[in-house]
Amino acid sequence: xxxxxxxxxxxxxxxxxxxxxxxxxxxxxxxxxxxxxxxxxxxxxxxxxxxxxxxxxxxxxxxxxxxxxxxxxxxxxxxxxxxxxxxxxxxxxxxxxxxxxxxxxxxxxxxxxxxxxxxxxxxxxxxxxxxxxxxxxxxxxxxxxxxxxxxxxxxxxxxxxxxxxxxxxxxxxxxxxxxxxxxxxxxxxxxxxxxxxxxxxxxxxxxxxxxxxxxxxxxxxxxxxxxxxxxxxxxxxxxxxxxxxxxxxxxxxxxxxxxxxxxxxxxxxxxxx
Numbered sequence: 472x473x474x475x476x477x478x479x480x481x482x483x484x485x486x487x488x489x490x491x492x493x494x495x496x497x498x499x500x501x502x503x504x505x506x507x508x509x510x511x512x513x514x515x516x517x518x519x520x521x522x523x524x525x526x527x528x529x530x531x532x533x534x535x536x537x538x539x540x541x542x543x544x545x546x547x548x549x550x551x552x553x554x555x556x557x558x559x560x561x562x563x564x565x566x567x568x569x570x571x572x573x574x575x576x577x578x579x580x581x582x583x584x585x586x587x588x589x590x591x592x593x594x595x596x597x598x599x600x601x602x603x604x605x606x607x608x609x610x611x612x613x614x615x616x617x618x619x620x621x622x623x624x625x626x627x628x629x630x631x632x633x634x635x636x637x638x639x640x641x642x643x644x645x646x647x648x649x650x651x652x653x654x655x656x657x658x659x660x661x662x663x664x665x666x667x668x669x670x671x672x673x674x675x676x677x678x679x680x681x682x683x684x685x686x687x688x689x690x691x692x693x694x695x696x697x698x699x700x701x702x703x704x705x706x707x708x709x710x711x712x713x714x715x716x717x718x719x720x721x722x723x724x725x726x727x728x729x730x731x732x733x734x735x736x737x738x739x740x741x742x743x744x
Contacts, residue, residue: 476520476603483599484509490592504572504589512565519558523607526551530614538690541622548615555607562600569593621688628689635683636692639676640744646673646735653728659719662727666714670707670731673738677701680742693742700741703734 488509491500526547533544573589649669653661677697684691694700706712712727738744 487596625689642672657724659715659717674704
């Protein structure tokens, strides 16, 4: 892919060379101004602008990734900033050398109109270079702000996920304790004392993770779609297993508790707890 920034530089350079060499059969403008100054810095300018284009393409692709690594993107942005500074310094040095060459130009000193033409060409070139420089800075600032904003959102989402993780871990621990207490005394009174809260506490945290994961921000633990977990918890949280009619059948209670215990293990496994 052709470098858009280099194309802009080539166009600006061609305009300057045309102005300086117009009506100059002896090619003095080329010999005294273009060759010793423009050609001297051309390679460095082209190199800087190509690098800017390559970095812009790379950063743009990185930003479109499913889970952008904002630390890596910021590193590439710093490279872009450094390259734009190099371009700025080279362009600034070239303009100063052009002005010196124009002042020392034999043809320019012999003919004020020629010198004025050289100066006008230099002003046009400087304007084009300033525009490139400003465009580079604008792109850098916009991207940096975008990265910072998205990085903060990601950090906030991951911090919230950490809090949910602590709450879910606590809810699972309570769930395991409930299983052991009911196993010790498998009757309706004990069962109904623990449910549906034991299940709804876990279900609420799974739901919190699901809402956070749907936003697509940050590295959120657990499945993107925990609907199967929610479905397995639902009977204990709000369905036909949230209560047992007194006095309660011991075998049925133990079977339900085993089922609940399996769900607790599945949640722990999916959220790596």
